[in-house]
Amino acid sequence: MNYTGPIYRPPYEANTLLLQVTVGCAHNKCTFCTMYRDVKFSVDKMDQVEKDLQEAQAKYPTVKRIFLVNGDAFVLSGRRLKVIAEMIHEYLPAVEIITMYASINNIMGKTDDEIAELKRLGIGDLWIGVETGLGDALDYLNKGASLDDAYEQLERLNRAGITFFYGFMFGAAGKGRGFENAEANAKLINSVKPLGIVPTTLNVNEGTQLAKDIEEGKFEMATEREVLEEQIRTLELVNVPTYYMGIHVINTVSFDAQLPRDKKAAIDRVNYVISDTDETVLDSVPIRHSI
Numbered sequence: 001m002n003y004t005g006p007i008y009r010p011p012y013e014a015n016t017l018l019l020q021v022t023v024g025c026a027h028n029k030c031t032f033c034t035m036y037r038d039v040k041f042s043v044d045k046m047d048q049v050e051k052d053l054q055e056a057q058a059k060y061p062t063v064k065r066i067f068l069v070n071g072d073a074f075v076l077s078g079r080r081l082k083v084i085a086e087m088i089h090e091y092l093p094a095v096e097i098i099t100m101y102a103s104i105n106n107i108m109g110k111t112d113d114e115i116a117e118l119k120r121l122g123i124g125d126l127w128i129g130v131e132t133g134l135g136d137a138l139d140y141l142n143k144g145a146s147l148d149d150a151y152e153q154l155e156r157l158n159r160a161g162i163t164f165f166y167g168f169m170f171g172a173a174g175k176g177r178g179f180e181n182a183e184a185n186a187k188l189i190n191s192v193k194p195l196g197i198v199p200t201t202l203n204v205n206e207g208t209q210l211a212k213d214i215e216e217g218k219f220e221m222a223t224e225r226e227v228l229e230e231q232i233r234t235l236e237l238v239n240v241p242t243y244y245m246g247i248h249v250i251n252t253v254s255f256d257a258q259l260p261r262d263k264k265a266a267i268d269r270v271n272y273v274i275s276d277t278d279e280t281v282l283d284s285v286p287i288r289h290s291i
């Protein structure tokens, strides 16, 4: 299989076949992200995609799930995604779900008819990093779409029956705003009812706008205590059935939970960590190693 540059996929897609259709991230401008900073975005040629599918057919003929690589593969036009999906079903007829990272902007670039067609072709379980449900924090993170866009576009997916996972970050609104961020995320989650919710934690990466703003005193990171309290508040406020997919290594307390069934156990777990952690650690901003 052909892979170019860094490849990222959600931890939950560890056993999924990765098919490269793009290189890098078409947006590549988020305030906090360095994932594809040094990679020039490009679209893979169809004959390369087909060659990979021929290889996959020989090696993994019964594969049921495919993840399209890379950072925002849903940026491809509806027409191109349709051709890719049709080719996938031709070479790998057992495939049931074609998933990928998607942004709110990517959805905006498609008509309702295209979205309905993509659903019919098995595209679903989209991984969407909205990052926060707070309008001003979202603008600061420079995701390229507004909060109103997020509400509207996620509802468009719902109307078409395309399932999705809502990605967000604890600490995304900075110091002193953890509860506000939790309330805003829960409001959006309760409204758009994602199949799963995927928390990570805001991290400072060298060379980002975020790092520069922190240095210049324009942004202050939330402390560990605030992050954990935000986690509890989020768990308390989400009131729709959804899967809490929190195993990312960047999270201090990482676990999965089926909500609402596991809500109390999940909250107890974070509370236990708070009660068992030294005050100096809770009042600090730890360095997180990951993306």
Ligand code: SF4
Pocket: 025, 026, 027, 028, 029, 030, 033, 034, 035, 036, 071, 072, 103, 129, 143
């Ligand atoms: S967070 Fe996602 S959309 Fe933003 S620059 Fe990084 S990979 Fe691209």
